[in-house]
Amino acid sequence: MHVHFQDEWSDEDQDVLRREVDGQIRLSFASPPEDHNTEVLVAGRPDEKLLDRLRGLHSVIVPFAGPPGKTMAMLADRPDLSLYNIHHNAVPVAELALGLLLAAARHIPLRDRLLRTGDWTGSYHLPSMILRGKRVLILGRGAISGELEAPLRALGMELRFIRNNPRNGAEDEFHPRELHRLLEETDILISTLPLSDDSRGLIAEKELELLGPRGILINVGRGRVIDEDALYTALADRTIQAAGLDVWYHYPRGEGRAGSTLPGARPFWELENLVMSPHIAGEWPNPEVQRMRLQALARRINDIFHKNPVPKVETDRGY
Ligand SMILES: NC(=O)c1ccc[n+]([C@@H]2O[C@H](COP(=O)([O-])OP(=O)(O)OC[C@H]3O[C@@H](n4cnc5c(N)ncnc54)[C@H](O)[C@@H]3O)[C@@H](O)[C@H]2O)c1
Numbered sequence: 001m002h003v004h005f006q007d008e009w010s011d012e013d014q015d016v017l018r019r020e021v022d023g024q025i026r027l028s029f030a031s032p033p034e035d036h037n038t039e040v041l042v043a044g045r046p047d048e049k050l051l052d053r054l055r056g057l058h059s060v061i062v063p064f065a066g067p068p069g070k071t072m073a074m075l076a077d078r079p080d081l082s083l084y085n086i087h088h089n090a091v092p093v094a095e096l097a098l099g100l101l102l103a104a105a106r107h108i109p110l111r112d113r114l115l116r117t118g119d120w121t122g123s124y125h126l127p128s129m130i131l132r133g134k135r136v137l138i139l140g141r142g143a144i145s146g147e148l149e150a151p152l153r154a155l156g157m158e159l160r161f162i163r164n165n166p167r168n169g170a171e172d173e174f175h176p177r178e179l180h181r182l183l184e185e186t187d188i189l190i191s192t193l194p195l196s197d198d199s200r201g202l203i204a205e206k207e208l209e210l211l212g213p214r215g216i217l218i219n220v221g222r223g224r225v226i227d228e229d230a231l232y233t234a235l236a237d238r239t240i241q242a243a244g245l246d247v248w249y250h251y252p253r254g255e256g257r258a259g260s261t262l263p264g265a266r267p268f269w270e271l272e273n274l275v276m277s278p279h280i281a282g283e284w285p286n287p288e289v290q291r292m293r294l295q296a297l298a299r300r301i302n303d304i305f306h307k308n309p310v311p312k313v314e315t316d317r318g319y
C-alpha cells in the first residue's frame with residue numbers, strides 16, 4: 001500500500017511516521033508517485049485535482065478531528081473514497097473544557113482582572129455555581145466526551161449524553177429528539193459536536209431559554225452548533241448564567257499571527273459572563289500533542305492497511 005502526504009511535514013515528523021507505520025507500507029512526502037497506485041492520501045484540505053490524479057485512491061485521512069466543511073462537501077461527491085479522521089487531541093480538549101467550566105462557574109478570569117485593578121470585594125457577589133451534585137448534559141458521546149466523563153463524575157456531577165445513534169441499553173444516552181426535555185433538567189450544557197447539517201444551530205433561543213438563568217454552556221466542538229445571535233443575547237441579557245467558548249463563528253484572517261483579534265458581528269469580548277479561548281483546546285502547537293497526532297495517524301494508516309474496523313467520517317451527513 002502507498003500513502004501520500006499532501007501537506008508539508010517536518011523531517012522529524014517524517015522519521016516518526018516512517019518508524020510507526022507498518023514496514024510494508026510505502027510513504028511519499030514531496031510529489032506523489034506517477035508510476036504506481038496511491039491508495040491513501042493524508043491531507044488537511046485535500047486538493048481536488050490531486051484526488052482526481054491519484055490512481056487507485058480509496059481513502060483520505062484528515063490528520064485531525066474535525067474535517068473542514070469544504071472537504072466533507074467535496075468527498076460527499078466521491079462515494080468511491082472513504083474519509084477518516086483521528087482523535088489524538090481528545091484529552092487536551094476535555095481538559096480545556098473542564099478549565100472553561102471551572103472558570104465560568106467561579107468567574108476566575110473576571111475576579112483576576114478585578115483584583116489587578118485593586119478591587120478586592122467587587123467580585124464577591126457574582127452568581128457562582130458549585131459543581132457538586134449538578135446535572136451535566138453533554139452533546140456527543142465520542143472521544144472528547146469520553147475523556148470528560150471521569151473528571152466530571154469525580155467532581156460529583158450527574159452526566160447524560162446526547163448522540164445521534166444512542167446505544168440500546170445505555171441508560172445515560174439519549175437521541176437529539178429528547179433535547180428539550182433533558183435541557184429542562186440540566187444545569188450545565190457541554191457541546192463536543194462536530195458541525196453538520198444536523199448540528200448547525202442545534203442550540204438556539206429556545207434551547208438556551210430551557211437551560212435557564214442558572215445554566216452554564218461550554219462549547220469545545222464547533223462554534224456554529226450554537227446560534228451566534230441567540231447566545232450573545234442570552235449572555236448579554238443574563239437569561240443564561242455564563243458560558244465558556246473555545247470555538248467561534250468568525251475567525252481572524254491570518255489566524256495564528258500575533259495581533260490577530262477576534263472578529264464578529266457581535267462583541268462577545270465585552271461580555272463579563274463569558275470565558276474565551278482562541279480554538280486552542282487541541283493544543284496543536286504543543287510537541288507532546290504533535291507526538292500524539294503522529295502516533296494516532298500511523299495507527300490509522302496501519303488499521304486501513306490491515307483492514308481493521310475503523311469508523312469513517314460520514315460525509316453524507318452534511319457539513
Ligand atoms: N476545540 C478544538 O480544538 C477541537 C479539537 C478536536 C475536536 N474538535 C471538534 O470536536 C468534534 C468532536 O470530536 P471527537 O473527537 O469527540 O469526535 P467523535 O467523532 O469521537 O465524537 C463525536 C460525537 O458526536 C456525536 N454526534 C455527531 N453529530 C451529532 C448530532 N447532530 N447530534 C447528536 N450527536 C451527534 C457522534 O455520535 C459522536 O458521539 C470534532 O468533530 C471537532 O469538530 C474541536
Ligand SMILES: O=C(O)[C@H](O)COP(=O)(O)O
Pocket residue numbers: 063064065066067089280281282283284
Ligand atoms: O489538532 C488540531 O489540528 C487542532 O487542535 C484543531 O483540531 P480539530 O480539527 O480537531 O478541532
